[in-house]
Amino acid sequence: MVMANSEILRRRAVLPIGTVMDLTTLTARQIRYYETQGFVHPSRNAGNHRMFSLTDVDVLLSIVQQRKSGLSLGEIRRMREVKARQTSDSDARKMLQDDILNQSGFTQAGRGPYGQGFN
DNA sequence: CTTCTGACA
DNA sequence: TGTCAGTA
Numbered sequence: 625m626v627m628a629n630s631e632i633l634r635r636r637a638v639l640p641i642g643t644v645m646d647l648t649t650l651t652a653r654q655i656r657y658y659e660t661q662g663f664v665h666p667s668r669n670a671g672n673h674r675m676f677s678l679t680d681v682d683v684l685l686s687i688v689q690q691r692k693s694g695l696s697l698g699e700i701r702r703m704r705e706v707k708a709r710q711t712s713d714s715d716a717r718k719m720l721q722d723d724i725l726n727q728s729g730f731t732q733a734g735r736g737p738y739g740q741g742f743n
Numbered sequence: 744c745t746t747c748t749g750a751c752a
Numbered sequence: 753t754g755t756c757a758g759t760a
Contacts, residue, residue, distance in 0.1 A: 642745065652746075653753060671760065673746050 634682075637667040637675035644676045648684045655684065661697065663687060663704070 641652050648655070658664055659674070664683050666674035690700045 640745075641747095651753080653755090656747090657753085671746080672748095673760095 634678040637677045637680075639676045639678075639681065641666075641674050641676070644681055644684065647681050648688055650684060650688065658684065658687060661701070663701075 639647075641655060644650070644655055645652060650658075655664070656674075659666060664676065664680040666676045666680060669675050687697075687700055690703070691697075695703075
């Protein structure tokens with residue numbers, strides 16, 4: 625699984641809920657609720673206060689947009705799940721290609737190291 | 744001062 | 753969801 629420095633930085637939890645409220649126009653109540661629904665995963669600091677990452681903010685912003693376009697939270701959750709599967713598949717395809725390129729795996733003809741179902 | 748959890752309308 | 757209470 626590749627991850628650029630920028631991605632690592634985007635995942636670092638450094639924003640208090642107050643800042644996230646300003647950035648997303650959401651109330652603390654809504655942000656905490658979305659956390660219970662599994663949309664964002666803020667970490668906690670020494671004082672048990674939530675600390676959000678830029679990735680969390682992106683997710684929250686997309687929720688704000690999707691809600692404006694009429695989608696329910698449940699529908700938004702489904703969209704998230706579908707995209708997660710598509711990402712997994714493309715990641716798996718990439719892993720298979722890498723294996724083919726460096727001649728690892730598929731040495732005994734037959735099933736690859738990732739089983740069937742892809743491509 | 745900011746945030747947290749639990750609870751009620 | 754908003755809001756109030758009592759904390760940390």
